[in-house]
Amino acid sequence: MASRVAFRPEALLCFSPAGTKRSAGSPRVSMASTVGSSTKVDLPKKPFMPPREVHVQVTHSMPPQKIEIFKSLEDWAENNILVHLKPVEKCWQPQDFLPDPSSEGFHEEIKELRERSKEIPDDYYVCLVGDMITEEALPTYQTMLNTLDGVRDETGASLTSWAIWTRAWTAEENRHGDLLNKYLYLSGRVDMRQIEKTIQYLIGSGMDPRTENSPYLGFIYTSFQERATFISHGNTARHAKEHGDLKLAQICGIIASDEKRHETAYTKIVEKLFEIDPDGTVLAFADMMKKKISMPAHLMYDGQDDNLFEHFSAVAQRLGVYTAKDYADILEFLVNRWKVGEITGLSGEGKRAQDFVCTLAPRIRRLEERAQGRAKQAPRRPFSWIYGREVQL
Numbered sequence: 001m002a003s004r005v006a007f008r009p010e011a012l013l014c015f016s017p018a019g020t021k022r023s024a025g026s027p028r029v030s031m032a033s034t035v036g037s038s039t040k041v042d043l044p045k046k047p048f049m050p051p052r053e054v055h056v057q058v059t060h061s062m063p064p065q066k067i068e069i070f071k072s073l074e075d076w077a078e079n080n081i082l083v084h085l086k087p088v089e090k091c092w093q094p095q096d097f098l099p100d101p102s103s104e105g106f107h108e109e110i111k112e113l114r115e116r117s118k119e120i121p122d123d124y125y126v127c128l129v130g131d132m133i134t135e136e137a138l139p140t141y142q143t144m145l146n147t148l149d150g151v152r153d154e155t156g157a158s159l160t161s162w163a164i165w166t167r168a169w170t171a172e173e174n175r176h177g178d179l180l181n182k183y184l185y186l187s188g189r190v191d192m193r194q195i196e197k198t199i200q201y202l203i204g205s206g207m208d209p210r211t212e213n214s215p216y217l218g219f220i221y222t223s224f225q226e227r228a229t230f231i232s233h234g235n236t237a238r239h240a241k242e243h244g245d246l247k248l249a250q251i252c253g254i255i256a257s258d259e260k261r262h263e264t265a266y267t268k269i270v271e272k273l274f275e276i277d278p279d280g281t282v283l284a285f286a287d288m289m290k291k292k293i294s295m296p297a298h299l300m301y302d303g304q305d306d307n308l309f310e311h312f313s314a315v316a317q318r319l320g321v322y323t324a325k326d327y328a329d330i331l332e333f334l335v336n337r338w339k340v341g342e343i344t345g346l347s348g349e350g351k352r353a354q355d356f357v358c359t360l361a362p363r364i365r366r367l368e369e370r371a372q373g374r375a376k377q378a379p380r381r382p383f384s385w386i387y388g389r390e391v392q393l
């Protein structure tokens with residue numbers, strides 16, 4: 001494990017297989033992977049096909065009989081998971097936080113918004129844009145949930161609790177990208193066309209977080225990711241406040257609170273799996289952590305920067321919006337949330353997996369501290385999202 005956790009903080013952030021990392025200036029078409037079961041793949045260059053994952057894609061690794069577990073949890077999910085959705089009538093909508101185009105004061109409100117955004121530095125915008133782009137690739141995340149055996153929405157309007165959750169979760173999440181997108185458009189600080197291109201590339205590239213159609217792996221991944229977005233939006237809220245923009249702080253804060261609710265639901269599912277099948281769940285947890293949790297937008301590309309995600313992650317790391325320490329903290333939070341250290345009666349393999357996940361967070365932190373100690377002054381990089389202006393990585 002140790003050798004696979006790269007020492008660069010941004011690598012800790014992206015957690016993509018080492019081989020998928022492109023070096024600056026390298027042709028996008030020859031991405032080689034050297035980790036685990038991955039093989040070198042030469043990808044055809046297609047204008048609508050941005051960078052692709054190059055690890056070997058594993059499918060349907062969960063034994064088919066375990067699908068029954070999820071069928072038997074239908075009622076449980078209705079009573080314990082769907083309750084974490086908010087009725088639409090009680091939900092906030094993007095319009096609640098944006099100038100009202102039908103009001104007399106519309107232009108004045110926009111002027112004020114733009115005045116406030118002038119006080120915010122470029123590096124903050126790089127983080128906010130990266131977060132917004134991540135939210136805007138929502139079709140990919142709904143697709144990912146619908147790859148999971150036993151819980152997928154079989155018809156597109158299935159009435160199982162799992163399918164109802166996935167659609168309603170998507171509908172709640174859809175407001176996040178909408179709100180941030182409209183806000184950033186009105187701010188006048190960012191190159192919307194470049195951002196829109198990045199979103200188009202990202203949705204086109206999809207993602208394989210290596211959850212192998214297994215709801216065990218899938219819900220561990222979503223538990224991790226909801227907490228990661230909760231932390232990240234919480235930090236952009238805090239920074240907006242520090243820059244004196246209380247309205248933007250409110251926007252990021254309200255999104256963070258949704259993420260927290262979603263984290264509660266997903267971690268509850270995994271808690272239940274630990275109760276029913278402790279061995280299978282701890283093995284899944286260790287498997288996901290060995291493969292590393294890849295960030296949902298790690299394949300982002302703007303048509304210019306071959307290492308856009310790494311550059312965005314480096315800025316997020318420097319600003320403290322989302323850091324390698326956060327990765328370790330989330331892992332530790334989940335270990336405690338699921339009381340992994342207290343599980344008894346595991347198989348030999350299960351015990352080894354338990355030991356692995358329970359000791360991983362301190363090891364990641366140690367690596368991160370050493371990396372920080374060796375870190376050199378990072379260069380400045382232009383970001384197309386802010387009209388090519390340079391930002392310190």
Ligand SMILES: [Fe+2]
Nearest residue numbers: 135173176229
């Ligand atoms: Fe979100």
Ligand SMILES: [Fe+2]
Nearest residue numbers: 226229259262
């Ligand atoms: Fe989320």
